[in-house]
Amino acid sequence: MNLYSLEGVQQILGGRRVLDLEKLELEENKSYALLGPNGSGKTTLLHILAFLSPPAHGRVFFRGKAVDWKEKALTPLRRRVVLVEQHPILFTDTVLKNVSYGPKMRGLSFSAQKKIAEESLELVGMGEFGPRPALYLSGGEVQRVALARALACQPEVLLFDEPTASVDVENARRIEALILKIRKERGISIIFSTHRRLEALLLADEQIFLSHGSKIMESHENIFSGTLVQRGERHFFLTEEGVEIAVHTDLCGPARLWIHPEKINLFSRKPSGFEPETSLFPGRVLRISAERGKMTVLVDMGLPLYVRISRERLAASGILPGDRVSLGFCKEAFSVEKKPESL
Amino acid sequence: MNGREEAFLPFETLKKEKIMKKRLFGCFALAAFLFTLPAFATEKVITMSTTTSTQASGLLDVLLPEFTKDTGIAVRVMAKGTGAALKDGMDGNADILFVHDLKREKKFVEEGYGTKRYAVMYNDFILVGPKGDTICKNAASIAEAMKAIAESRLPFVSRGDDSGTHAREKELWMASGLALNASHEPEKGGGWYFSIGQGMGEALVFAQEKNGYVLSDRGTYLQYKYGRKDGYTLEIVYEGDELLKNPYGVIPVNPQKHSHVRFDLADTFARWLVSERGQQVIGAYQLHGNPLFFPDARKE
Amino acid sequence: MEFFSQSLAEALSMILSMDQKLYAIIWLSLYVSFFATLFAAILGVPAGFGLAVASFKGKRAVITLVNTLLALPTVVIGLFAYAFLSRSGSLGFLGWLYTPKAIIIGQVILILPWVISLTLTAVSRIDLRYRRTALTLGATAFFASLAVLREARFGILAAVIAAFGRAIAEIGIAMMLGGNIKGFTRTMTTAMALEHNKGEFVLAVALGLVLLLVSLGMNILLQLAQGRYGERV
Numbered sequence: 001m002n003l004y005s006l007e008g009v010q011q012i013l014g015g016r017r018v019l020d021l022e023k024l025e026l027e028e029n030k031s032y033a034l035l036g037p038n039g040s041g042k043t044t045l046l047h048i049l050a051f052l053s054p055p056a057h058g059r060v061f062f063r064g065k066a067v068d069w070k071e072k073a074l075t076p077l078r079r080r081v082v083l084v085e086q087h088p089i090l091f092t093d094t095v096l097k098n099v100s101y102g103p104k105m106r107g108l109s110f111s112a113q114k115k116i117a118e119e120s121l122e123l124v125g126m127g128e129f130g131p132r133p134a135l136y137l138s139g140g141e142v143q144r145v146a147l148a149r150a151l152a153c154q155p156e157v158l159l160f161d162e163p164t165a166s167v168d169v170e171n172a173r174r175i176e177a178l179i180l181k182i183r184k185e186r187g188i189s190i191i192f193s194t195h196r197r198l199e200a201l202l203l204a205d206e207q208i209f210l211s212h213g214s215k216i217m218e219s220h221e222n223i224f225s226g227t228l229v230q231r232g233e234r235h236f237f238l239t240e241e242g243v244e245i246a247v248h249t250d251l252c253g254p255a256r257l258w259i260h261p262e263k264i265n266l267f268s269r270k271p272s273g274f275e276p277e278t279s280l281f282p283g284r285v286l287r288i289s290a291e292r293g294k295m296t297v298l299v300d301m302g303l304p305l306y307v308r309i310s311r312e313r314l315a316a317s318g319i320l321p322g323d324r325v326s327l328g329f330c331k332e333a334f335s336v337e338k339k340p341e342s343l
Numbered sequence: 344m345n346g347r348e349e350a351f352l353p354f355e356t357l358k359k360e361k362i363m364k365k366r367l368f369g370c371f372a373l374a375a376f377l378f379t380l381p382a383f384a385t386e387k388v389i390t391m392s393t394t395t396s397t398q399a400s401g402l403l404d405v406l407l408p409e410f411t412k413d414t415g416i417a418v419r420v421m422a423k424g425t426g427a428a429l430k431d432g433m434d435g436n437a438d439i440l441f442v443h444d445l446k447r448e449k450k451f452v453e454e455g456y457g458t459k460r461y462a463v464m465y466n467d468f469i470l471v472g473p474k475g476d477t478i479c480k481n482a483a484s485i486a487e488a489m490k491a492i493a494e495s496r497l498p499f500v501s502r503g504d505d506s507g508t509h510a511r512e513k514e515l516w517m518a519s520g521l522a523l524n525a526s527h528e529p530e531k532g533g534g535w536y537f538s539i540g541q542g543m544g545e546a547l548v549f550a551q552e553k554n555g556y557v558l559s560d561r562g563t564y565l566q567y568k569y570g571r572k573d574g575y576t577l578e579i580v581y582e583g584d585e586l587l588k589n590p591y592g593v594i595p596v597n598p599q600k601h602s603h604v605r606f607d608l609a610d611t612f613a614r615w616l617v618s619e620r621g622q623q624v625i626g627a628y629q630l631h632g633n634p635l636f637f638p639d640a641r642k643e
Numbered sequence: 644m645e646f647f648s649q650s651l652a653e654a655l656s657m658i659l660s661m662d663q664k665l666y667a668i669i670w671l672s673l674y675v676s677f678f679a680t681l682f683a684a685i686l687g688v689p690a691g692f693g694l695a696v697a698s699f700k701g702k703r704a705v706i707t708l709v710n711t712l713l714a715l716p717t718v719v720i721g722l723f724a725y726a727f728l729s730r731s732g733s734l735g736f737l738g739w740l741y742t743p744k745a746i747i748i749g750q751v752i753l754i755l756p757w758v759i760s761l762t763l764t765a766v767s768r769i770d771l772r773y774r775r776t777a778l779t780l781g782a783t784a785f786f787a788s789l790a791v792l793r794e795a796r797f798g799i800l801a802a803v804i805a806a807f808g809r810a811i812a813e814i815g816i817a818m819m820l821g822g823n824i825k826g827f828t829r830t831m832t833t834a835m836a837l838e839h840n841k842g843e844f845v846l847a848v849a850l851g852l853v854l855l856l857v858s859l860g861m862n863i864l865l866q867l868a869q870g871r872y873g874e875r876v
Contacts, residue, residue, distance in 0.1 A: 052778060079781040082779050089770055091776075092794055101782075102781050540823045
């Protein structure tokens with residue numbers, strides 16, 4: 001039985017259709033990443049999955065049962081799933097009171113509330129923060145307390161909206177590690193949205209791509225959304241992940257960049273005397289797989305990059321997963337296209 | 344080219360002249376305005392602090408225009424309780440007082456705040472009460488009537504605002520021989536004696552609400568009884584006692600206390616009030632067919 | 644100026660000497676305005692909250708109406724309530740005119756729009772996410788509302804205190820409906836008006852000082868309450 005089944009679900013906000021899913025099935029005990037640019041409907045979908053806002057059209061099934069969107073029927077459902085928002089808000093109270101809110105709402109005894117809350121805080125590494133006022137926490141701490149608060153609800157499904165988008169790198173790594181740990185230790189189904197493909201690769205069993213409210217099949221291999229900017233004579237493409245790549249173009253503004261997977265040079269160390277026309281980036285090998293007689297190397301260079309290379313060349317380079325490498329692009333590797341205005 | 348310039352010049356000077364003229368006119372207007380300011384200030388106006396009864400009765404509406412017609416002096420009226428009116432006189436906030444509390448008026452003059460008290464007129468107080476009243480109507484005197492109210496613990500509304508009417512009420516309580524407290528109110532007043540600290544009209548309305556008794560001046564009562572659309576249910580239950588006589592006096596404020604007061608104009612008003620002409624106007628005034636004030640100038 | 648400083652000195656000594664007449668008036672004012680505020684809060688806070696969170700047809704019209712009622716002059720309320728409470732009025736049989744009850748009723752009418760409007764503002768300022776967070780953590784609709792109300796508590800407290808301040812400082816209603824009866828319905832403001840009318844300023848100045856002190860005290864109370872949780876208002 002599927003965890004969630006969505007049939008013809010549409011959501012309309014402010015007169016605009018922001019979500020339109022013909023069919024979406026999410027399985028039990030898996031982790032899903034919802035990928036897509038801003039405005040692609042990720043948050044809207046999460047709100048529906050958290051039973052927080054009813055869809056305008058369509059039906060949602062939770063563990064095989066159709067969801068009744070009447071307020072009274074929703075509370076028991078909501079108590080089985082929990083959503084951590086992108087910018088979580090904490091109640092104006094102590095950290096412990098925040099974390100014990102879920103257990104309290106479920107009518108647990110005071111001592112049970114406290115016990116669960118303390119355990120949850122311990123799990124996110126904030127055991128000592130209990131008595132502090134929630135008002136004075138940093139962004140990363142707020143995110144972790146929000147996670148502890150969600151865990152204290154002991155949910156069957158944990159929904160995350162951009163868990164790492166608004167925290168610093170250090171906290172982002174921490175939260176990623178926590179999510180992995182929770183997956184492993186508690187067996188909770190996790191559905192999270194992100195616009196970082198690396199994070200999706202790292203944390204999710206499956207990736208769902210959303211674009212303008214609809215599910216799309218393509219994996220967007222080596223296609224990146226971003227903005228073209230001009231600095232002096234040169235043009236740069238800024239990806240949403242924040243990577244800056246020099247490109248040859250006359251365009252400016254929102255655009256898409258495709259990097260040809262077969263026109264990327266992979267070096268096991270920084271090459272000397274490379275042609276100046278070429279851009280060079282450091283990276284790390286995440287995965288190597290065989291595909292249609294060619295090897296595919298997945299490299300983390302701040303964004304996930306697939307490099308297609310012949311078996312022989314790869315063997316010659318001696319590159320293994322985990323190695324630090326340099327990536328070289330000649331100008332033929334890039335193709336840039338301007339984003340259509342209407343989208 | 345030259346010719347054009349020449350043709351242009353007179354036009355330019357003409358414009359300048361116009362501007363100059365405008366400016367001159369502006370200066371002149373401003374000067375004229377400034378000169379008229381002191382003229383406003385020296386215009387013949389006096390400020391009179393008086394009791395509400397003189398204004399509410401409508402007497403001033405008849406009296407003051409006659410006075411202004413005779414003398415060219417305008418009177419600005421501030422109507423309040425006698426206490427506040429006297430305070431105005433002491434503080435130099437009024438040029439003349441027109442009040443009705445003989446004792447305090449005399450004290451006011453004795454203390455040097457006023458130059459002289461002129462007896463102007465009198466009217467009378469009346470006791471107002473519910474329609475079915477018998478105890479007051481059958482009383483031998485106003486003191487007896489008051490005593491009867493107190494003994495029956497019937498609702499009695501007191502102005503309680505240090506006004507002339509309030510002062511008179513206290514005197515009547517003293518005359519009644521009842522046990523009084525330090526502020527000359529019936530000692531056992533709880534539950535029936537309401538001291539409301541408001542004007543005569545408010546007290547009359549209050550008494551009607553309570554279906555009780557109230558000491559009122561005749562003018563205000565007549566105004567409420569006959570001068571309003573929605574009738575007034577309370578009636579006169581006692582009148583005519585010597586103790587109910589209510590003399591009005593006028594006192595110019597002493598210029599030696601307050602040099603800025605317009606003593607000359609104020610004194611002119613006082614003398615006009617007690618003159619034959621003033622007295623005649625007062626005597627002729629009627630409210631809803633009833634004479635209200637009786638000329639009193641011969642007395643002093 | 645001399646007159647004022649003299650009045651001020653006498654007023655101060657009057658306050659310090661625990662003058663019974665003075666304190667009776669202060670007590671009545673506090674009593675009447677306290678109950679008026681209490682009733683207005685009981686009615687107005689849920690109303691303001693409901694207005695903030697509910698969505699229904701004509702909501703804007705209701706809000707406009709409430710905001711219009713903010714400007715209701717006290718004398719208009721006085722007249723209106725008088726018409727009902729007067730012996731000839733439809734509520735005349737209660738015999739409440741010229742009693743503290745009548746003042747309380749009038750003041751409730753006066754400050755109810757303030758409580759509603761300020762509560763509405765305070766609650767509207769609270770992020771929608773508070774409600775959503777409470778819901779996803781398993782709260783019922785009622786407890787989610789409570790969570791939002793809790794977040795808005797200082798705003799609401801400020802609203803209630805502002806309403807109390809308006810009630811205790813008004814005069815029209817206390818005069819028209821209370822009747823300024825000595826020792827019964829004489830409040831600070833009606834007593835001040837009377838003393839001024841009588842030309843006696845000491846008691847009036849003393850009462851003025853007390854009014855200022857009351858307002859100061861309320862504001863300190865508000866500050867203290869807010870201080871517990873830092874800068875959140």
